[in-house]
Amino acid sequence: xxxxxxxxxxxxxxxxxxxxxxxxxxxxxxxxxxxxxxxxxxxxxxxxxxxxxxxxxxxxxxxxxxxxxxxxxxxxxxxxxxxxxxxxxxxxxxxxxxxxxxxxxxxxxxxxxxxxxxxxxxxxxxxxxxxxxxxxxxxxxxxxxxxxxxxxxxxxxxxxxxxxxxxxxxxxxxxxxxxxxxxxxxxxxxxxxxxxxxxxxxxxxxxxxxxxxxxxxxxxxxxxxxxxxxxxxxxxxxxxxxxxxxxxxxxxxxxxxxxxxxxxxxxxxxxxxx
Amino acid sequence: xxxxxxxxxxxxxxxxxxxxxxxxxxxxxxxxxxxxxxxxxxxxxxxxxxxxxxxxxxxxxxxxxxxxxxxxxxxxxxxxxxxxxxxxxxxxxxxxxxxxxxxxxxxxxxxxxxxxxxxxxxxxxxxxxxxxxxxxxxxxxxxxxxxxxxxxxxxxxxxxxxxxxxxxxxxxxxxxxxxxxxxxxxxxxxxxxxxxxxxxxxxxxxxxxxxxxxxxxxxxxxxxxxxxxxxxxxxxxxxxxxxxxxxxxxxxxxxxxxxxxxxxxxxxxxxxxxxxxxxxxxxxxxxxxxxxxxxxxxxxxxxxxxxxxxxxxxxxxxxxxxxxxxxxxxxxxxxxxxxxxxxxxxxxxxxxxxxxxxxxxxxxxxxxxxxxxxxxxxxxxxxxxxxxxxxxxxxxxxxxxxxxxxxxxxxxxxxxxxxxxxxxxxxxxxxxxxxxxxxxxx
Numbered sequence: 001x002x003x004x005x006x007x008x009x010x011x012x013x014x015x016x017x018x019x020x021x022x023x024x025x026x027x028x029x030x031x032x033x034x035x036x037x038x039x040x041x042x043x044x045x046x047x048x049x050x051x052x053x054x055x056x057x058x059x060x061x062x063x064x065x066x067x068x069x070x071x072x073x074x075x076x077x078x079x080x081x082x083x084x085x086x087x088x089x090x091x092x093x094x095x096x097x098x099x100x101x102x103x104x105x106x107x108x109x110x111x112x113x114x115x116x117x118x119x120x121x122x123x124x125x126x127x128x129x130x131x132x133x134x135x136x137x138x139x140x141x142x143x144x145x146x147x148x149x150x151x152x153x154x155x156x157x158x159x160x161x162x163x164x165x166x167x168x169x170x171x172x173x174x175x176x177x178x179x180x181x182x183x184x185x186x187x188x189x190x191x192x193x194x195x196x197x198x199x200x201x202x203x204x205x206x207x208x209x210x211x212x213x214x215x216x217x218x219x220x221x222x223x224x225x226x227x228x229x230x231x232x233x234x235x236x237x238x239x240x241x242x243x244x245x246x247x248x249x250x251x252x253x254x255x256x257x258x259x260x261x262x263x264x265x266x267x268x269x270x271x272x273x274x
Numbered sequence: 275x276x277x278x279x280x281x282x283x284x285x286x287x288x289x290x291x292x293x294x295x296x297x298x299x300x301x302x303x304x305x306x307x308x309x310x311x312x313x314x315x316x317x318x319x320x321x322x323x324x325x326x327x328x329x330x331x332x333x334x335x336x337x338x339x340x341x342x343x344x345x346x347x348x349x350x351x352x353x354x355x356x357x358x359x360x361x362x363x364x365x366x367x368x369x370x371x372x373x374x375x376x377x378x379x380x381x382x383x384x385x386x387x388x389x390x391x392x393x394x395x396x397x398x399x400x401x402x403x404x405x406x407x408x409x410x411x412x413x414x415x416x417x418x419x420x421x422x423x424x425x426x427x428x429x430x431x432x433x434x435x436x437x438x439x440x441x442x443x444x445x446x447x448x449x450x451x452x453x454x455x456x457x458x459x460x461x462x463x464x465x466x467x468x469x470x471x472x473x474x475x476x477x478x479x480x481x482x483x484x485x486x487x488x489x490x491x492x493x494x495x496x497x498x499x500x501x502x503x504x505x506x507x508x509x510x511x512x513x514x515x516x517x518x519x520x521x522x523x524x525x526x527x528x529x530x531x532x533x534x535x536x537x538x539x540x541x542x543x544x545x546x547x548x549x550x551x552x553x554x555x556x557x558x559x560x561x562x563x564x565x566x567x568x569x570x571x572x573x574x575x576x577x578x579x580x581x582x583x584x585x586x587x588x589x590x591x592x593x594x595x596x597x598x599x600x601x602x603x604x605x606x607x608x609x610x611x612x613x614x615x616x617x618x619x620x621x622x623x624x625x626x627x628x629x630x631x632x633x634x635x636x637x638x639x640x641x642x643x644x645x646x647x648x649x650x651x652x653x654x655x656x657x658x659x660x661x662x663x664x665x666x667x668x669x670x671x672x673x674x675x676x677x678x679x680x681x682x683x684x685x686x687x688x689x690x691x692x693x694x695x696x697x698x699x700x701x702x703x704x705x706x707x708x709x710x711x712x713x714x715x716x
Contacts, residue, residue: 037578041553062341122374129378214374217381218330218361228364232336234568235549240337 068226087152135217159193195262325355380611439605446599485538503528571639599666685710
């Protein structure tokens with residue numbers, strides 16, 4: 001009994017320490033976004049200060065950070081939709097169809113995720129330059145799809161493999177073809193996994209920096225470029241960058257909350273067989 | 275930074291190799307349409323009319339500069355009929371983005387080039403010469419010519435005998451000291467750097483103050499200060515033929531000073547870039563600061579400083595009455611592949627001129643590179659460091675612009691850091707610097 005209580009206390013302590021480590025930097029960013037420079041730079045940590053919306057006013061007014069948010073939304077949504085539309089059927093095929101060299105194909109798809117982004121960015125730059133797509137949403141969506149697609153294929157493949165084949169076979173017996181079984185049976189049953197995969201794709205695309213830096217143009221720069229732009233050659237605009245970071249976090253935070261139920265189900269989907 | 279630097283080198287090399295053949299037949303850009311000789315629509319306005327011209331300018335992001343330039347771009351567009359868009363990216367990624375773009379199909383008309391990569395870009399043929407524009411009286415306002423610029427600053431935009439760029443962002447390294455603290459402790463205004471080191475030691479720890487705030491992080495500022503310190507001894511890193519001329523005794527003396535004052539700095543000095551050093555001083559944590567003049571803007575901004583109005587400014591001098599400094603600047607250049615070179619020159623001539631520079635000078639704590647900037651008494655009165663900066667720049671060497679310099683700079687800064695940490699004596703650090711400079715310059 002004592003051992004159990006000690007273990008419980010230790011578990012709570014570990015979780016609390018983890019939460020402090022994770023949440024304190026976020027809290028600092030949120031607080032700084034409401035502070036005047038003098039309060040940010042104060043030599044002692046100031047928790048009592050007169051809050052101001054000046055940083056938000058500057059970020060959204062003078063610096064038009066909302067443009068970065070719109071660009072990120074377009075790119076992240078576009079890349080996620082494209083990855084799901086292409087990746088889910090591929091994952092189903094790899095899970096269910098008797099393809100020759102199935103594991104080889106799956107491994108090849110995973111391998112593309114293992115190539116460092118810096119090795120891909122220059123060839124991609126050349127390709128999009130030749131296609132005259134540099135600086136366009138299309139270039140960014142396509143680039144982000146290259147690293148989102150393997151995630152979709154591998155995650156969804158495992159979800160499909162966890163489904164009892166009997167369900168689809170029953171649909172086939174009832175007259176459905178393979179495509180019908182896929183759309184009407186397999187996809188709805190893996191919806192939590194699909195939601196979790198989609199959220200991960202959105203997150204990866206939303207936070208991606210390197211491709212966005214190299215391939216974007218003046219009208220398509222995404223949120224990470226916008227936030228990094230507060231680091232100047234002489235100084236860092238801590239108030240502005242904090243406000244921008246909060247604005248960058250908010251959509252993802254809201255999305256995470258909204259999809260939390262699916263995320264938990266999706267990420268534990270198939271963890272227990274029975 | 276280091277990671278991106280490494281990938282950028284590999285990336286640019288690879289891109290150059292893969293696109294060389296395909297892009298080899300590029301016939302360069304033209305000058306675009308419009309009338310570059312049209313007189314300004316209003317007094318002090320930009321030259322020329324460029325209806326429909328669409329230009330793109332590449333620069334680092336950061337205010338007040340970016341916002342100020344957006345405003346200027348809008349005014350230029352209204353006056354000339356063209357449009358000028360800013361592609362502002364984080365400073366740490368600027369070189370990589372510019373190099374990739376200029377190596378490829380282009381896309382930039384105007385580029386903001388740091389001295390450390392000016393030589394690289396000029397050598398690679400990315401930049402268009404502007405001698406004919408500067409010499410053409412029809413393209414410039416009455417009385418304006420190359421002579422309108424400070425000659426030693428304009429000369430930094432020259433490569434292989436050709437003028438490529440127009441400068442701005444003139445600055446240097448100076449000393450700022452708390453007049454109230456010196457007075458309260460009965461310390462006279464320092465005349466030499468030995469006085470500075472002595473005052474730093476005396477004031478360190480008094481009323482919670484550090485003696486000196488100074489950049490200690492590798493990132494350029496340490497090398498800038500070292501450049502000023504060896505210039506103050508009549509020495510420089512290299513000569514006109516890019517051969518090392520570093521005097522070991524001068525370098526050791528400079529390092530010795532750096533170490534002495536760094537020992538009186540707030541904790542964490544090795545992680546201080548110019549902004550951290552200035553913030554510490556502005557928040558009343560140090561009695562003195564040596565840093566670049568743009569960073570000292572934080573000292574006098576009441577929104578960022580609890581010590582505004584308490585600072586005095588002096589040039590760096592090892593010998594009383596013989597101040598010196600490193601000339602810090604940026605170059606505005608026109609891309610060789612631009613199809614709007616006339617319009618690009620129109621903007622740059624107008625933007626680097628005194629009245630336009632004055633609009634951002636006070637908020638940014640930078641100075642223009644044209645002579646008329648320094649005749650503006652109203653602006654001068656609002657730049658408290660200007661007198662010290664001008665004194666320092668009477669004896670100055672420009673920030674190095676050799677293609678091979680970034681590597682040497684990093685080693686110089688590493689040697690200073692190791693001396694501060696006690697891993698090297700000033701003599702050993704000087705030896706390491708001499709070796710680094712010789713290796714980098716070949």
